[in-house]
Amino acid sequence: MEVFGVNEVGRKRVCVVGAGAAGLAAIRHIAASETLEGTVFESAGDIGGIWRDDGLTPLYKGLKTNLPKQIMGFLDFSFDTDNSEKNSFLMHYEVLNFLTAFTDKFSLKDYIHFNTKVLHIRPVKKVDAKCTANKELLWEVTYERSSKKNIEYFDAVAICNGYNAYSKHFNTSLIPGPKQLYEFKGKLMYSREYRIPEPFTGKNVLVYGCGPSGIDIMLEIVNLVSQITFSFRRPPYTGNLPDKISQKPPIKDVHGYSVTFQDGTISDFDVILICTGYEYDLPFLTPEESCLRIENGKFISPLYRHMINISYPTMALIGLPFRNCPFMLFDCQMRYFVKLLEGKASLPTEAVMLAELEAEKKYRIDKQIGFSKSHQLEELQWPYMRSLAKDGNFSHLLADLQVKRKIYEKVAQRRHAFPALYKNDEIVVLDNESYSFLEAV
Template identity: 30%
Template sequence: MKLLIIGAGTAGLCAARHAISQNIKPIVVEQGAEIGGTWVYRDETGTDEFGYDIHSSMYYGLRTNLPKEIMGYPDFPIEECDVSYVTSETIKQFLNDYANKFNLLKYIKFLHSVIRVIPFKAGWQVLISSLTDKSVHKYFFDNIMICTGHYHTPSYPIYVGAELFTGLQLHSHDFRRPEMFKGQKVLIVGAGPSGMDLCHKISKHAESVTLSHHIVDQPKTKFLGNVNQKPDIKKLDKNGAYFVDDSYDNFNIIFYCTGYKYSFPFLSIDCGIYVDENYVNNLYKHCINIQYPTMSFIGIPFYVCASQMMDIQSRFVLKYMTGEKLLPTVTDMLVDMEKEMQSRWKKGYKKRQAHLLGYQQMEYFTDLAETAEVTNIKEVMAKLHNESSERFLDDLLHFREDKFKLIDDFTFIKYN
C-alpha cells in the first residue's frame, strides 16, 4: 500500500506512527524544514523565502492555554514537570521526542509541497514540488491522510466601511510580539481563546484596548484597567468603528482574532470535498471522505484534546484502510453524517460550528472507538479539558498558575 500523509505536525506525526505500526511505510510531505507544524515559531510573517505562505500562527513567548496533561498522545504523554501550562518550545521538543521514539524522520520529505491531488483510477495522482530546486514530480498513492491543521488561513469578517479605515488592520495569524502595540488605541475583534489571551498581552503595552464580541454571558475574567468591552461592530469609517449599541470610538489598529478557515487548496474540485462557511462537507465521522474513502482528514474538529483526538482518528481510519474493518456504504455514511448535522442544526449550531465538539468530545471519541473497535480516549482527558477551559474564561490573569495531576482514567486533581 502506498500512503501519502500531508503535514508533519501533531496530526501527521501520529498518523505516520500508527501507519508504521500496521506495516505501512508512508511518505510524509512537509512544507517546512522541521517537524511541528503550528508549534514551530517563525519571527517572519507573510511568505517565506520560497514564496509560500507562512503557515504557523505561533507568537513569541506563547504558553499553552490547555494543561500539558491532556496535550500528549495516549501512548506518549508529555514528561512531568513542575507546571501544567508549558511553553511552545516544550511542545515542539515533545513532538521531536515522539518522532525520534518512533523513528519517523526517515519517512518525511521536508521542504516539499503538495500542489495538486486528483482522483486517479482507484487511488490518487499527486503533484509534489521541491521547494529547494523547484522541481515537480508526479506520484501515485492508494491512500491519503490530510493532516494540515486549520490554523493557517485567516478568516476575516466583512464590515461596511472596512476599506475606508486608515489605520492598520491585522489578523492574529500575523501576531508575533505585543510591543508593536505600544501607545496605540486597539480594537480587538473576537473573544475566543486567542482574542482573550492576546487582549491581555496587548493591554500591557497599548494606550487602550476595546474587545468587541457577541458573547451573551460576559467573560467573568478581570482585565487590566485600560480594557473595555463592546458588542459587535456595525460598520467602520476612516478613524474607527460604530458598534451595534450605536456607540463610536477611534482606533489606530483593528486586530482580528476571528479564527481560521478550513482550506485545502491542493485538492482538485472533483475530490468530493467542499467547504461551506467552514463546514467541511462529505466527511464520515468528521474524518473519512465519503465519496472517496481512501482519503481522510485528521484533526478537523476543534475545542478538543487535539493530540488525543488525532490519535484515535488515525487509529479509526487505519482500521478501514487496512481492511480490518469494512466501511458502510456511501449511502449509509451520508445518512450518518446528515443525522449528526441535523441534530447540530436543531441545537442552534451554525455552519461554522459544524466541527465544534467541546463538551461533546467524549461522545465523539466513544463513537469512533465503538464503530471501529479501537481503544477509547480516557475519560479524564475530556473532564480536564472542560475544567481548564472554564478556568481560562473565568480567570485569564491567573489560570496558568493551576497545576493538575491525573490520578486514574477518570480522575484528576488540581493544586497550586
C-alpha cells in the same frame, strides 16, 4: 517531471500531507502497519506544523497552551507523566520539543520529505495491474521539490495540513465582518501576524473577535496599551478581565480611525486586531475531482465522522474538528483510518454514511449550533473518540478518558472565569478517575 509508480510488494502506499502533530501521528501508525507503507510531504524544512517558530506560523513569543499537558499528549505518548514539572500549561517551544521527541522515538523522519509542496491530488483509475494492491482507485499526487515537479501514485491519502487558511501577508478580501473594516486608516492586522507586545505600547486597540487567541493577546498587551476594546457577536463576556479592557457589541461602520458600534457609540483606534479564527483550505483539491466542498470556509462535506471522504473513503482529513484535545483526537482518527485501510474495520454503506451526516446536521440545527461550528466537538469529543476506538479496536487505550474529560471541563470553567490566572493552575492526575487541582490566585 518524474512519475513514480506504486511498489509491487503488496503493501498499500499512503500519502500523508503535512508533518505537524496530525501528520506525525499519521505516519507513526502507518509505519507500524505490516500492510501499509507511508510517505510524508512537508512544505517546511522541519516537523512541527503550527508549533514551529519560523515566522511562518501563528506562534507568538509568549504563547502558552490553553490546555494542560495532562490532556495534551497522544494516547500512549504523554508529556511528563511523572509530574516532575509542576507547570501544567506549556510554552510553545515545549510542545515542539515533545513532537521532536515523538518523532525521534519512532524514527519518523525516515518517512518525511521536507521542503516539498503538494500541488494537486486527484483520484484516478488504476492503469497497471502491477502498480497497486488497490484494484479500484489510485491517488495521483503532484508535488514540487527543488523547483521540480513530480507525480507519485498512492492507494490512500491522509490530509494533515491543518485548517488555517490565512496567508502570512494580510489579505483584505479575507476579512470577516463589515466590508468597511478594510477602509480603516490605522493599523489593521490579523491575529496570526502578532508576535510581540511592544509595538502596541501606548496604542488604543480594538480586538475584533473573542476566540482563545483574542483573549490571550489582549492579556499580553494590556499592560502596555492605552486602552483595549473588544467587540464580538456573543453575549457579554463575564470573566474577570483587567480594567483597561472594555467590551462592545459588533461593529456597525468604520470611517477613518473611527469605529461605530451597534449600540451607537463611536471610538477612535490606532489598531484593529482581527481574532475571528481561521478558515479551512484545501488548495490541492478541487471539488469536482475530490467531491469535497468547503462551505463558507467553515464546513467540509461530505465527510463521515468529520474525517472520511464519503465519495472516496481511501481519503481521510485528519484534525478538522476543533475545541477538543487535539493530539488525542489525531491519534484516534489515524488509528481508526489505519484499521480501515488494513481491512480490520469496515465502513457502513455510502447511503448510511450520508444519512448519519444529515442526522448530525439536524442535531446541530436543533441545538442552535451555528454553521461556523459545524466541526466543533467540545462535549461531543468524548463519545466521538470512544466510537472510533470501539470500531478501531483500541478502546483499552481510552481507560483514562474519564479523568481527562474532568480536567478538560474544569479548565474550560477556569479559562472563562479567570483568563488571566488559569494558565498558572497546577494539575496532577491521581488515577483514571481523579486528579488534584491547585488554583492560581
